[in-house]
Amino acid sequence: MTAPALFWFRRDLRLADNPGLAAAVAGGRPLVPVFIHDPEHDKSGGALRWWLHHSLAALDASLRRRGSRLIVRQGDAAELIPRLAEETGAEAVYCNRLEEPWARKQQEIVEAGLRKSGRAFVAGNAALLFETGAITTQAGLPFRVFTPFWRACLQERPPSSPLDAPGHLPPVDDTIASDDLDLLPTRPDWAGGLREHWKPGESAAMAALDRFIEDRLNGYSQRRDEPGEAGTSTLSPHLRFGEIGPRQVFHAIRDNAPPSHDADRFLAELGWREFSYHLLAHFPDLPTRPLRSEFAGFPWRDDPEAEAAWRKGKTGIPLIDAGMRELWTTGWMHNRVRMAVASFLVKNLLIPWQNGAAWFWDTLVDADLASNSASWQWVAGCGADAAPYFRIFNPVLQGEKFDPGGAYVRRWCPELKGVPDRYLHKPWEAGRPKPIVDLAGSRQRALDAFATLKGSPLE
Ligand SMILES: Cc1cc2nc3c(=O)[nH]c(=O)nc-3n(C[C@H](O)[C@H](O)[C@H](O)COP(=O)(O)OP(=O)(O)OC[C@H]3O[C@@H](n4cnc5c(N)ncnc54)[C@H](O)[C@@H]3O)c2cc1C
Numbered sequence: 001m002t003a004p005a006l007f008w009f010r011r012d013l014r015l016a017d018n019p020g021l022a023a024a025v026a027g028g029r030p031l032v033p034v035f036i037h038d039p040e041h042d043k044s045g046g047a048l049r050w051w052l053h054h055s056l057a058a059l060d061a062s063l064r065r066r067g068s069r070l071i072v073r074q075g076d077a078a079e080l081i082p083r084l085a086e087e088t089g090a091e092a093v094y095c096n097r098l099e100e101p102w103a104r105k106q107q108e109i110v111e112a113g114l115r116k117s118g119r120a121f122v123a124g125n126a127a128l129l130f131e132t133g134a135i136t137t138q139a140g141l142p143f144r145v146f147t148p149f150w151r152a153c154l155q156e157r158p159p160s161s162p163l164d165a166p167g168h169l170p171p172v173d174d175t176i177a178s179d180d181l182d183l184l185p186t187r188p189d190w191a192g193g194l195r196e197h198w199k200p201g202e203s204a205a206m207a208a209l210d211r212f213i214e215d216r217l218n219g220y221s222q223r224r225d226e227p228g229e230a231g232t233s234t235l236s237p238h239l240r241f242g243e244i245g246p247r248q249v250f251h252a253i254r255d256n257a258p259p260s261h262d263a264d265r266f267l268a269e270l271g272w273r274e275f276s277y278h279l280l281a282h283f284p285d286l287p288t289r290p291l292r293s294e295f296a297g298f299p300w301r302d303d304p305e306a307e308a309a310w311r312k313g314k315t316g317i318p319l320i321d322a323g324m325r326e327l328w329t330t331g332w333m334h335n336r337v338r339m340a341v342a343s344f345l346v347k348n349l350l351i352p353w354q355n356g357a358a359w360f361w362d363t364l365v366d367a368d369l370a371s372n373s374a375s376w377q378w379v380a381g382c383g384a385d386a387a388p389y390f391r392i393f394n395p396v397l398q399g400e401k402f403d404p405g406g407a408y409v410r411r412w413c414p415e416l417k418g419v420p421d422r423y424l425h426k427p428w429e430a431g432r433p434k435p436i437v438d439l440a441g442s443r444q445r446a447l448d449a450f451a452t453l454k455g456s457p458l459e
Contacts, residue, residue, distance in 0.1 A: 004030035004173075005395060008077075008087055008095035008110075009070070009105070012126040012136050012242035013055045014104070014202040016063055017162035024094035030170045033063055033070050034087050035075040039183050041102045045362030047327035047331035050191050050422075051200050053183035055241050058201025062163035066168035071178045078106045088280060091119055096126035100369050101284040113128040129159045129246050129274050132281035142282035144384040149278070150271040157196030162248045193329035198365060200238065205238035213257055221265040227323075230405030233266070234332065239273065246270055269347035276374035277297040279384055288354065290382035294453045298382075302352040309436050310345055311359055313412070316435035317423055319399035320344050322412035329412075336402050342379040343393035348442040351451060353380040381450070389450040392443050397424035 007024040013035075017023065024031055035056060044052065060070040073080050074091065085093055092113055102457035125131060135143060135152050143149035185191050198204075212233040216223070223231030237246045249270060253263050280286050291298060309315050313324035323337035331343070338360075345356045357376040361367045375385025381391075385401040403409055405426040410416060416427060 001115055002029050003089050003091040004032050004094045005086060005092040006032045006034060006079055006081070006095055009059065009243075010095055010098055011035060011240070012096045012245070013059045014126075014205070014243050014245065015059075015066075015165035015201065016206075017245045017248050017439070018096065018165075019163060020094045020096040020122065020126060021166065022163045022377060023124060024066070024092075024124055025166045025169070027092065029091070030146075030173075031068065032084070032090060032172055032176065033169075034081075034084060035059075035072050036074065036080050037074045037179075038077045038106075040076060041112040042360075045364070045367060046185060047194065047363055047365045048189070048367055049183040050185065050194050050214075050239055050331075051198070051241060051365045053181065054200035055243060056181070058120060058203070058243075062202065063169065066167065066169040067171050069172050069178075070177055071172065074179045078109040078113070081110045082119075085102075085114060085115070085119055088173070092122065093119060093124045094124075097123045097129065097253060099132060099281045101280075119198065123366050126242055126245050127181060129153065129270070130156060130278075131277045135278060139223060140372050142278065143275070144279075146272065146275050146385045148266055149275050153271060153274065157252055158254070159247045162245065162251055194331050194365065197330040197332070200237070200241070200243065205235065205244035206248075208233065208235055208238060209252055213252060215370060217253070217262055217266060218260075220262040222432055224265070224269075225336050226404050226408075227337050228405065228411070232335070236371075237332070240368045242368045246273065248444050253350045273368075273371055276368075276370040279374050282369040286377065286383075287369055288358070290380070291377055291384055292382045292386070295311075295380070295382035297336040297453070299350070299449050299452060300352045300364060303349060303351060306349050306436055307345075307355060310349065310351075315344070315437075316433055317344070317395050317439075318405065318413050318416060318427065319395040322409040325412040326364050327360075331363060331394045333364075334408075336398070337378055337408075338375070340395050340398050342376060343391075344395055346376075346380045346400075346445040347392045348437055348439065350442075352418060353377065353382070389453075390447065393445055394439065394443075396439065398424045 005024045005027050007021050012018055023067065034174060052393065056070065056072065063070050082092060098104065107123065115123045130153055135149060137389065163325065216231060216233065223229050239246065250267065253267055257263050283291060293334060313321040313328065315321055319339050321339060323333050323341045326331040342356055345351050346353045353376040356371050360372055374383060378386050381389040382385055398408060409424060416424060419427045419430055420433065428434045
């Protein structure tokens with residue numbers, strides 16, 4: 001009997017445009033598709049676990065439709081992948097690369113273990129438009145500014161066209177056992193909002209892309225900033241789990257939609273995702289340490305009460321509270337509001353950006369180490385191409401500008417019922433309770449704190 005190949009699904013939970021899977025299938029061997037849940041290394045919040053449960057179920061269903069099935073195991077992938085290769089007699093293991101530092105390390109261990117036992121290891125690129133080493137400055141250094149990075153990307157040969165999903169797949173030996181993962185919340189079952197808002201899985205991801213191109217691409221550059229509108233693609237959790245790949249999104253826009261400012265703008269957002277991953281590959285400390293080293297001595301505050309009010313959406317500032325409640329209920333928050341709530345936490349409250357990133361990690365369905373870390377550093381002013389220290393979003397003005405009719409804050413803050421429109425974003429001026437912090441005073445406090453930074457732009 002021909003020895004099988006093992007395909008190790010990681011964050012590429014799809015059959016189409018999956019180069020590692022395509023290479024495994026092309027070998028013509030029996031195939032064992034496997035996913036390892038490794039909570040020790042791949043730490044997930046509750047929202048990610050909920051998504052993963054449904055995404056794995058969708059993947060298993062589409063494998064079964066093709067005659068195969070998904071083997072799931074729980075534990076350390078660095079041990080389990082070589083062990084499974086042994087158990088199944090596989091001669092080669094295929095997968096796609098990940099850029100997270102822990103995942104790269106794990107992949108190196110797996111590869112070394114397999115090679116030692118004479119097995120081949122093949123890793124493709126399912127997660128990025130361009131290889132992280134391929135896009136550098138003329139001096140061969142990583143870009144730290146987005147615009148020249150994205151320009152350099154667009155000057156490269158376009159990413160290759162997406163690969164088709166395999167047709168029929170060989171059956172998996174009945175004797176290979178699969179673990180049940182206990183990923184869903186039970187007591188209490190807090191996932192009602194997630195169920196209402198999302199449909200995980202590869203076909204849902206493709207449907208979301210089609211819907212976006214059909215209904216929302218036209219006008220995207222303006223409507224993408226209005227949180228009360230469904231103006232963006234909401235593809236982020238699908239991209240996060242690899243239910244759809246960036247090449248598929250890129251080509252769907254480039255090849256199927258007429259060229260337009262809206263299309264360029266949307267692709268540039270995909271470019272920000274790419275930029276974040278390239279940063280993480282070059283600066284593996286991105287999730288924990290400020291890219292700009294002078295921020296290491298920043299005088300952050302410890303204020304558990306204010307932080308809890310922020311997390312619960314009880315700051316008294318409508319845009320901030322609406323955003324944090326949207327996050328809690330749906331596992332997602334509009335990008336404009338993410339910037340506002342992050343700026344409020346790190347600047348008005350002077351709470352470390354790492355605390356904010358950790359809460360987002362626990363609650364977002366699209367929580368992604370690269371984009372989350374890079375974005376928090378961007379807002380804090382300590383990252384690549386960061387917002388200048390003095391850009392302190394004023395959540396009242398942001399609300400009045402981007403949610404002028406109040407559709408967004410009224411949706412998430414029912415207590416504002418009865419507040420006249422002109423006071424909606426500053427209800428304390430209509431006699432409602434004052435927010436937990438004075439916006440003008442805390443802005444000045446932040447500017448003073450930034451002025452203490454050695455080598456800061458203030459000097
Ligand atoms: C503080 C903060 C934390 C964030 N954390 C995450 C995170 O953990 N995971 C995540 O995917 N995005 C994160 N973002 C980026 C952005 O808010 C989301 O990607 C976006 O809101 C997702 O909605 P969408 O799919 O409708 O976006 P669209 O506007 O439709 O954009 C299309 C795709 O481009 C990518 N993208 C868009 N904006 C950005 C951006 N600023 N940075 C990186 N990629 C982007 C996403 O993959 C997105 O799905 C964060 C932003 C901020 C300010």
